[in-house]
Amino acid sequence: MSYDVMVVGGGIVGCAVADRLARxxxxxxxxxxxxxxxxxxxxxxxxxxxxxxxCEPGTAKARFNVRxxxxxxxxxxxxxxxxxKCGSLVVAPEEGLEGLEELKRKADSNGVVTxxxxxxxxxxxxxxxxDNVAYALYAPEAGVISPYQLAIALADRAVLNGAxxxxxxxxxxxSRENNLWxxxxxxxxxDAKYVVNCAGPExxxxxxxxxxxxxxxxYRRGDYFVLDNTEGxxxxxxxxxxxxxxxxxxxxxxxxxxxxxxxxxxxxxxxxDTAVTAEALDEIRRSVPLTYARPAFNKCIRIYxxxxxVIGHDFIIRKSDRAENFVMACGICSPGLTSAPAIAEYxxxxxxxxxxxxxxxxxxxxxxxxxxxxxxxSEERLNTLxxxxxxxxxxxxxxEKVTEAEIVEAIHSPVPATTVDAVKxxxxxxxxxxxxxxxxxxxxxxxxxxxxxxxxxIRKGIGHSEIAVLAVKEADYD
Amino acid sequence: MIKKCDVVVIGGGPAGMAAAxxxxxxxxxxxxxERDGRLGGILNQCIHAGFGLHYFGEELTGPEYAHRFVLExxxxxxxxxxxxxxxxxxxxxxxxxxxxxxxxxxxEAGAVVLxxxxxxxxxxxIALAGTRPAGIYTAGxxxxxxxxxxxxxxxxxxxxxxxxxxxxxxxxxxxxxxKVERVIELMPYSSGLKRNIVQCLEDFGIPIDYSHTVTRVxxxxxxxxxxxxxxxxxxxxxxxxxxxxxxxxxxxxxGLIPENDLLTxxxxxxxxxxxGAVVDERRMTSxxxxxxxxxxxxxxxxxxxxxxxxxxxxxxxxDYAFGKYSPSAVRYRVNAGKGVRYALPQLLNAGEGEAEIxxxxxxxxxxxxxxxxxxxxxxxxxxxxxxxxxEMEKVTLNLTSVTGDVTLRLEM
Numbered sequence: 059m060s061y062d063v064m065v066v067g068g069g070i071v072g073c074a075v076a077d078r079l080a081r082x083x084x085x086x087x088x089x090x091x092x093x094x095x096x097x098x099x100x101x102x103x104x105x106x107x108x109x110x111x112x113c114e115p116g117t118a119k120a121r122f123n124v125r126x127x128x129x130x131x132x133x134x135x136x137x138x139x140x141x142x143k144c145g146s147l148v149v150a151p152e153e154g155l156e157g158l159e160e161l162k163r164k165a166d167s168n169g170v171v172t173x174x175x176x177x178x179x180x181x182x183x184x185x186x187x188x189d190n191v192a193y194a195l196y197a198p199e200a201g202v203i204s205p206y207q208l209a210i211a212l213a214d215r216a217v218l219n220g221a222x223x224x225x226x227x228x229x230x231x232x233s234r235e236n237n238l239w240x241x242x243x244x245x246x247x248x249d250a251k252y253v254v255n256c257a258g259p260e261x262x263x264x265x266x267x268x269x270x271x272x273x274x275x276x277y278r279r280g281d282y283f284v285l286d287n288t289e290g291x292x293x294x295x296x297x298x299x300x301x302x303x304x305x306x307x308x309x310x311x312x313x314x315x316x317x318x319x320x321x322x323x324x325x326x327x328x329x330x331d332t333a334v335t336a337e338a339l340d341e342i343r344r345s346v347p348l349t350y351a352r353p354a355f356n357k358c359i360r361i362y363x364x365x366x367x368v369i370g371h372d373f374i375i376r377k378s379d380r381a382e383n384f385v386m387a388c389g390i391c392s393p394g395l396t397s398a399p400a401i402a403e404y405x406x407x408x409x410x411x412x413x414x415x416x417x418x419x420x421x422x423x424x425x426x427x428x429x430x431x432x433x434x435x436s437e438e439r440l441n442t443l444x445x446x447x448x449x450x451x452x453x454x455x456x457x458e459k460v461t462e463a464e465i466v467e468a469i470h471s472p473v474p475a476t477t478v479d480a481v482k483x484x485x486x487x488x489x490x491x492x493x494x495x496x497x498x499x500x501x502x503x504x505x506x507x508x509x510x511x512x513x514x515x516i517r518k519g520i521g522h523s524e525i526a527v528l529a530v531k532e533a534d535y536d
Numbered sequence: 537m538i539k540k541c542d543v544v545v546i547g548g549g550p551a552g553m554a555a556a557x558x559x560x561x562x563x564x565x566x567x568x569x570e571r572d573g574r575l576g577g578i579l580n581q582c583i584h585a586g587f588g589l590h591y592f593g594e595e596l597t598g599p600e601y602a603h604r605f606v607l608e609x610x611x612x613x614x615x616x617x618x619x620x621x622x623x624x625x626x627x628x629x630x631x632x633x634x635x636x637x638x639x640x641x642x643x644e645a646g647a648v649v650l651x652x653x654x655x656x657x658x659x660x661x662i663a664l665a666g667t668r669p670a671g672i673y674t675a676g677x678x679x680x681x682x683x684x685x686x687x688x689x690x691x692x693x694x695x696x697x698x699x700x701x702x703x704x705x706x707x708x709x710x711x712x713x714x715k716v717e718r719v720i721e722l723m724p725y726s727s728g729l730k731r732n733i734v735q736c737l738e739d740f741g742i743p744i745d746y747s748h749t750v751t752r753v754x755x756x757x758x759x760x761x762x763x764x765x766x767x768x769x770x771x772x773x774x775x776x777x778x779x780x781x782x783x784x785x786x787x788x789x790x791g792l793i794p795e796n797d798l799l800t801x802x803x804x805x806x807x808x809x810x811x812g813a814v815v816d817e818r819r820m821t822s823x824x825x826x827x828x829x830x831x832x833x834x835x836x837x838x839x840x841x842x843x844x845x846x847x848x849x850x851x852x853x854x855d856y857a858f859g860k861y862s863p864s865a866v867r868y869r870v871n872a873g874k875g876v877r878y879a880l881p882q883l884l885n886a887g888e889g890e891a892e893i894x895x896x897x898x899x900x901x902x903x904x905x906x907x908x909x910x911x912x913x914x915x916x917x918x919x920x921x922x923x924x925x926x927e928m929e930k931v932t933l934n935l936t937s938v939t940g941d942v943t944l945r946l947e948m
Contacts, residue, residue, distance in 0.1 A: 284660070288800075333667045336751065360660035362668065432634075441639035451636035453621040456571065457797075461634075491797075493658040495674045499681060514687055521757035523670035526687030527784070530712050 061085045061222075063409065064241060064250035066229050066264055068095035070205060070395055071387050072256035073212035074402035080219035081422040082406075084414070087248055088213065088221060089241060091228035091260070092520050094480040095473055096209035098258055100395070101483065102332065102364025103280070104322060105205045105313055107131075108393040109146060109197035111165030111172050112301050118373040120168045122397035122404070127199055129399040134203055137211035137426050140314040146200035146296035147175075147184055149349050152192040157300045161195050172197045184295045188351045200296055204314040205395050206483045210473060211426060217472035218423045224248070225473075229257070232267035239268070239383070252409055255386040259329045259367045262388060268381035273388055276368040277329050278305075280322025281338035284360040286491050290316040297349050306392065308345040315486060320346045320353070322364070332363045359491045366391040375401055377408045385409060429467075432459050454504070455497040457490020465501060469508045476509060478502060479519035498525070537638045541567040541615070542857035543850070544631060544645035546622050546798070549577020550839050551830025551846040552651035553605040556614050558850030559649070564857055566614045567643065569633055571621040575609065576602030577653055579839065581680045584704055586731075590840035601839060617641070627802050627823050646857025647825045649849050650813070652798065654831040656701070657791040666752035671759030675701040675789040679708070688714055690785020694762060695719045696750050698726040698733070700837065700926075702789020707736035717781055719744040720764050722771060725900045727791075728926050729837055749773050750786065759784050792835045802826070809878040810834040816863060816883040817891040817935075818852035819845065824862070827853045834880050834894075837928050841894075868910070868938055873945025875901060877925065884942065887935050894930045895944050897923045905947040906931065911940030917947075 065076045068090030076088040092098070107130050113120035134141040150158050158174055165172040173196045180187055180194040187194070213223050227243040234240070238249040257264040259277065266272040290312055299307040304324040311319050323338040339361065346353045369389030378384040385408045387401055394401075410416050432453075435443070444451040449463035468475045468484040475481045478488065481501050488494030488501065502516045502525065514526040543559040545552045548570025556568045574580070579587070582598030589595055592604070609616065620635040622643075631643040656674035664672070671690055673681075678689045679701060693714050695702045698721040706716045719737060724747050726733050737744055751763045751773045761782040765773040794812040796804075805814040805822035812833040813821040819829050829849035830842045855861035866886035870893060872879045877898040884891055893908070901923045908915045908931055915937055923929060923946070931944070 283663070330756075332756070333752065333754070334665050336665045339663055339665065355663075358660060358663055359658070361663050361665075437640050440634075444634075444636060444639040448636035451634050451639055452619055453571065453634060456621060459621075459623070491658075491661075492655045493660050495656050495658060495677050498677060499685060503685075513685060517757075518670040519757065523757040525670055525673075525689055526681060526685065527690060528688040528713070530682060530686045530688060 059248060060238060061087045061248065061250040062414070063252045063254065064089065064239065064248060065254045065256055066241065067256035067258055067261070068209070068213060068223065068225070069098055069100040069256060069258045070096070070209045070398040071390050071401055073209040073216065074398040075254050075256055075405050076216040076221050076223070077212040078402040078406055080216040080221035081419055081424070083417040083419050086216065086221040087250065088216065088223045089227040089229055089243060089248065090223065090225045093225050093477055093517070094475070094483070095213045095223065095225070096206040096483065097520060099364050099366065100209045101206040102362050103205055103395060104309060104311060104319065105202050105395070106146070106296055106309070106311060107141065107201045107203050108396045109170050109172070109200040110168050110393070110396070111161055111170045111195065111197055112306065113164070113168060113393070115164055115167040118375060119393060119397070122373065122400040123393040124168055124170060125400035125403070126393070126397040129403070130203065130396060133399050134208065136424055137208065137215060138428050139204060139208045139211050141201060141203035142312065142314055143199070143201035144295050144312060145183065145196060145198045146298060147180060147187070147194040147196055148298045148300060149180065149187050149191040149194045150300050151190045154300050155193050158193055158195045165195070165197070170197065171199060184297060186292055186351045187297060188347060188349055191349065202296065202311055202314045203395070210484060214472040215423055215426055219419060223473050229264060229267070232264070252383045252385070252412060252414055254405055254409070255384065255388070258390065259365065261367070261386065262369070265386060265388065268378065268384050270378050270380055270384065270386065273369045273374065275389070277327050277331070278366040278368055279325045279327040279331060279338070279363055280366060281334045281342065281363045282319050282321030282361065283339070283342060283355065283358045284362065285318040285320070285354055286357040286359050287316040289318040289354050289357050292352050293318045299345070299349050308342055310346060310350040315489070327365065329365065332365060334361050334363045359493060373397070373401070375404060377412055383412050385412070430464070432461060454500050455487035455490060457492050458486040460485050460487040462504060465504050466508055469505055476505060476511070477517045477519045478505070478525070481505065537640070538642045538644065539567060540644045541565045542646040543567070543649060543853045544569065544643050545649040545651055545850070547577065547651035547653055547832070548572070548575040548616065549651065549653050549830065550579055550602065550605065550842050551653070551832070552577070552649070553609055554843040554846035555649040555651055555829055555850030555853065557605065557608055557612065558847040559854040560612045560614050562851055562854035564854035567645070568609070568614050568616045569620050569622055570616065570618050573619050575606050575616065578676065581683045582704070583683045584708065587839050590838065591843050622798060625798050625802055629825050647827065647853035649853045650826065650828040650832050651830050651846060652795045652832045654792040654794045654835055656788065657793060659788060662790055664750065664753065666754055666762070667756045669753070669756045669759045671755070671785045672753060673785070673787060675699070675705045675787045678705055678787050682708060682712065688712055690714060690783070692717060692783040693785040693787060694781055694783045695787045695789060697721060697788060697790035698728045698744060699789035699791065700728040700732050702787060703728045703732040703736040705787055705789070706742050707740060710740050710742070716742050717783055718742065720748045720750055721746050722749045722767060723747070725924060726926050730924065730927065751775065751778055753786060759786060762786060792831065794832045794835065796832060807878070807882060810880065814882045815880070816867065816885055817881045818861065819849035819881070820852060820856070820863065825856050834878070837926065841928065869941040871941060871943045873943045875899070875904065875946030876944045879944045884935065884938055886938070889935050891933050891935055892930050893933060893942070893944065894928055896925055896928055897946065898925060900924045901946055901948065906944065907947050908933065908942060908944050910938045910942045913939070
């Protein structure tokens with residue numbers, strides 16, 4: 059099978075690129091290593107739509123962050139992805155004013171609206187900053203978004219517009235066949251005229267497949283606490299400490315879905331190390347009280363860890379000068395989520411400059427169908443839905459109030475959800491305080507019923523993560 | 537749809553069924569709302585024996601115990617709504633619920649009985665370090681997978697925490713062919729029943745490490761093992777003594793939390809020790825007409841006690857709905873003194889008759905004396921060979937002798 063464009067990697071950048079290109083008159087394929095899109099850095103980050111004040115002026119990060127922020131809110135509206143433009147505060151003690159002023163200068167030269175607030179002004183934006191906070195840099199354009207739901211929605215729209223998304227298709231080699239690039243994967247080979255490398259942690263390796271520069275890549279782990287949604291009312295904005303060389307620091311933020319997160323740490327590691335460490339958790343426990351007055355570690359419902367892929371000090375987004383029709387986005391760490399729509403826009407330009415024809419698809423989907431959520435339905439509408447389909451009246455995930463109808467819809471979505479985690483990322487079943495203790499088995503039953511897969515083949519998520527490992531009374535231990 | 541009733545019972549497990557039956561016996565029009573497709577609650581997955589010794593005077597399995605109540609409910613006019621989840625509750629006893637049959641249901645009740653049970657603490661709640669692979673489950677989820685779905689969730693199992701469900705699952709998984717390597721308990725004593733330690737661990741040669749904890753989990757996408765270590769007096773792990781066990785499954789039995797999330801929009805007072813409502817001896821909460829019983833009130837060891845407590849609550853709810861029960865003007869607090877973790881009910885109405893006070897101790901005590909005092913007098917003083925946190929205890933008081941706030945304490 060031959061395509062116009064092949065996107066390698068289904069993280070936020072790959073999904074944004076596939077979505078953009080699928081709205082042109084092109085055949086597009088996205089190859090993803092894991093069982094679902096948004097399975098690596100995209101599913102485990104802070105979910106912040108950064109304003110762009112802290113990027114070094116003149117860098118790609120500054121440019122794409124600011125442009126990406128401007129594109130994000132409309133994109134989220136089109137895609138029906140939960141987000142909140144809640145603003146952000148970089149808070150500082152008395153002696154931190156100078157640091158804030160320096161940030162403000164960067165903000166000004168990046169064209170980002172910010173304002174330095176005194177304690178009183180800060181308290182108006184966020185009543186729960188800690189007692190030692192004297193000043194804050196307020197950025198009204200910042201906010202939060204569900205990063206994995208954004209990537210999934212982009213991939214879904216790409217599929218609705220004709221793109222193909224192939225999961226569990228890790229590209230292990232790329233060869234040149236008849237003037238086309240051929241990707242070799244466990245799911246077979248795929249040919250395309252253009253290749254866009256959005257392979258995140260593996261982007262340098264994918265570069266190597268075509269003779270491009272294999273960038274020296276560093277990985278930095280970030281650990282987080284997720285708090286019960288009862289904490290959501292206590293955090294109104296994203297609260298950052300003053301940034302350091304290691305990054306933006308440990309933040310306290312609302313999530314787009316109503317929880318609160320504390321994190322991330324920034325610890326050098328290797329690719330794939332997403333194990334949370336006790337030291338990292340202790341570091342967060344020490345840091346949060348410095349900026350936030352109401353830490354509630356006893357309301358923790360989940361901890362997680364993501365890995366940043368860092369190459370030098372800036373994003374590397376360019377077309378290859380060694381390999382024909384090959385475009386790369388490497389080293390997309392923070393603010394990669396915010397930048398993704400702008401990176402995709404730029405990659406489209408790079409492809410056009412390679413000779414790709416740009417003709418908009420006449421009937422392309424732009425506004426995605428609204429997802430029905432129990433809490434936003436009127437009584438009349440809900441009753442009509444239940445009458446048509448009783449699954450709308452059956453709550454499966456009691457913590458997050460997710461109905462069976464939503465789960466069935468997720469299983470049959472354009473990029474289908476076939477694992478318990480994939481369902482969780484799409485509709486939040488299992489994301490609540492019982493963490494799937496009650497609903498995971500019911501979600502498994504529904505996946506099994508809807509897909510015909512036997513229960514013991516239903517996986518938690520990536521790889522061999524089957525939950526049922528042995529049928530009762532058929533045990534064959536030793 | 538609007539439904540009106542004298543008593544609405546939220547939850548169709550053992551507590552809910554017993555409460556509904558008691559209210560029905562008093563002549564109340566009762567609505568019983570259950571979110572699952574059948575009555576019985578968690579008992580339906582507890583296929584081991586040991587239920588009913590006190591209530592029925594015979595040993596039953598969980599489903600058998602539940603079934604006796606299901607049959608009784610079937611003989612009455614109690615209206616049962618299955619697959620129906622209560623979404624909201626207000627102080628004036630108005631509820632909304634969602635049902636696949638009727639859509640949104642508005643319920644107006646003379647009295648409300650809370651009987652929603654409890655949920656298990658998770659790996660996230662204890663901030664368990666390491667990877668998050670397939671293989672880490674609460675003991676209750678493993679129990680449902682095993683006893684209802686027919687699958688084991690691991691072949692080499694470690695259990696963290698010695699709550700009763702964890703102990704039961706140690707035996708259950710062993711019987712089904714899994715190898716249960718050990719049970720690891722943070723505290724120097726078990727939080728489960730002594731009989732379960734004997735029958736589920738000792739009888740099967742499964743070791744238990746007290747004063748130990750799991751320090752981190754390894755493996756991805758499937759669990760490959762875990763590290764564990766003894767804890768110091770501060771309950772922090774001593775990492776220099778960390779050890780590794782190869783296993784593909786970690787079951788958590790690290791505590792049960794009453795599921796009172798529904799009370800967010802009410803002013804029901806919650807006790808921080810139990811995470812359940814503060815109630816009087818008839819199990820009425822701080823909101824008049826709202827009663828609580830079973831594991832949503834405080835976590836019980838024995839379902840028999842749940843049934844008895846729920847009958848108290850259900851009968852009181854019917855009385856309230858008929859205007860036959862209102863709290864007395866004088867109410868006494870029941871306080872947990874030295875050595876006592878909590879005592880329940882937390883309030884007593886001045887009056888006549890007897891009241892049972894349930895309590896749990898905060899450590900293992902040998903030969904202690906439980907002393908109950910009120911208004912400067914000692915109401916009772918009983919010597920016991922051993923008291924442990926895993927076993928709920930009770931004392932019975934004559935209410936006429938209660939003349940002031942009551943304190944339960946241990947004397948060594």
